[in-house]
Amino acid sequence: MKQSMKKLLTMLLTLAMMLALAACGNSTETGQPAAPEASQAVESNQPENTEASQPQAESDLAYVKAKGKLVIGYTVYEPMNYTDANGNFTGFDTELAILVCEKLGVEPEFVEIDWNTKEVELNSKAIDCIWNGMTIDEERKQNMEITQPYVKxxxxxxxxxxxxxxxxxxxxxxxxxxxxxxxxxxxxxxxxxxxxxxxxxxxxxxxxxxxxxxxxxxxxxxxxxxxxxxxxxxxxxxxxxxxxxxxxxDYGVGFRKGSDICAEVNKIFDALLADGTMGKLAEKYGLELAD
Structure with missing residues (x-):
């Protein structure tokens, strides 16, 4: 009798251990993930590096160079931009813009605009600059990037x-x-x-x-x-x-607000002033350069 009881108890203990092991196995498969996976889950909820994820502001100079041209907004305004008696499109601003574009490594494209909507055309990228004897004033400086004064x-x-x-x-x-x-x-x-x-x-x-x-x-x-x-x-x-x-x-050339082309044009202006090119051009058209 005692022997039978011992066998029965042994069988019950064995069965209990098997059930316990099965339960442990099921909780591993269907329960919470193991520690290393939990660590990975916590890491995935961390905020991304904001500096890397922020889109960089587009370089206006890179945009223009990618196109291969600078679209120049103008109105017919002698002696700045006009067609002469021989049918040639010329003028102080026309010639100066051509020289600057050569230094920038792009082609100039002159587009006649409505002066009253010049800022709209500039900001919509229908043109890349306003180069047409544009007077520098405080309001325009708030809305555009304007070069240093170049003509009085x-x-x-x-x-x-x-x-x-x-x-x-x-x-x-x-x-x-x-x-x-x-x-x-x-x-x-x-x-x-x-x-x-x-x-x-x-x-x-x-x-x-x-x-x-x-x-x-x-x-x-x-x-x-x-x-x-x-x-x-x-x-x-x-x-x-x-x-x-x-x-x-004073006159200045207007670019989109924040445009990095403006600083490059200022550098070219300085070089053309230093070598006398801009002075000769002003003399040709009866203009006086800005101080």
Whole structure:
């Protein structure tokens, strides 16, 4: 009897041990993962290296070089960008841009734009820069990357010869024209007397000269650089003269805000100033370089 009981107890203990081992095996397969795997799971939940995962800002210079060209926005504005009597597209800014593009290792592509929407075209990448006798001012410096000043300019009042002019007060109630979105327009809107004139914005500065010549405008406020070139003896506007200087300013080339092309162009400007190239070009077009 005792022997039978011993055998029974041995069998029960053996069965219990087998069941315990089976239970352990099942918990390993279907339960929590082993320690090394748990460690890996914790590591996978750690935040990624933010510096490596942040996308780098695109280099504007790299973008332009990848295209192989710099798209230059301009309006017809003698002596900066215009077509001469022989049908050649030329001008101070045109020639200067060609020289700079050669140094950058890209081709220049000139695209005529609407001056009033120049910033929109620049930011949409329809153009890569505004290179067209653009006046440097605080608002533009906030919205664009602008080169160092390279040419001096001023806003001047033009009238037909023989017109009585005694300062801007004599234009109160008269018709005055300027290019829309230009420094000339800003000058009119900020002058106490010219604000009381009948201001009519035009699409181009050359249209303003046509209005003066036709007698449909009493005065125009334009860039000195254009006025000197297009009026006086031997021009189509020999009967129009400059009678007043209202604002002295500088020109710069505008790029997209943050563009790294701007710094490269400044370096090229410095080199062209140092070797006299820019001075000779300014003399050719009757311009004065910025200080």
């Amino acid at each position: 300019n001023a806003q001047v009042v033009l009238v037909k010869k023989g017109t009585s002019y005694e300062g801007t007060a004599s234009l109160i109630g008269k018709t005055v024209v300027a290019e829309q979105g230009s420094a000339g327009e800003d000058t009119i809107l900020n002058d106490e007397n010219l604000k009381q004139a009948d201001y009519v914005p035009k699409s181009l500065q050359t249209e303003c000269l046509l209005e003066l010549k036709a007698g449909t405008a009493d005065a125009a406020v334009l860039d000195l650089t254009l006025a000197k070139t297009m009026t006086g003896e031997g021009t189509d506007y020999a009967d129009i003269e400059i009678v007043d200087f209202l604002a002295v300013e």
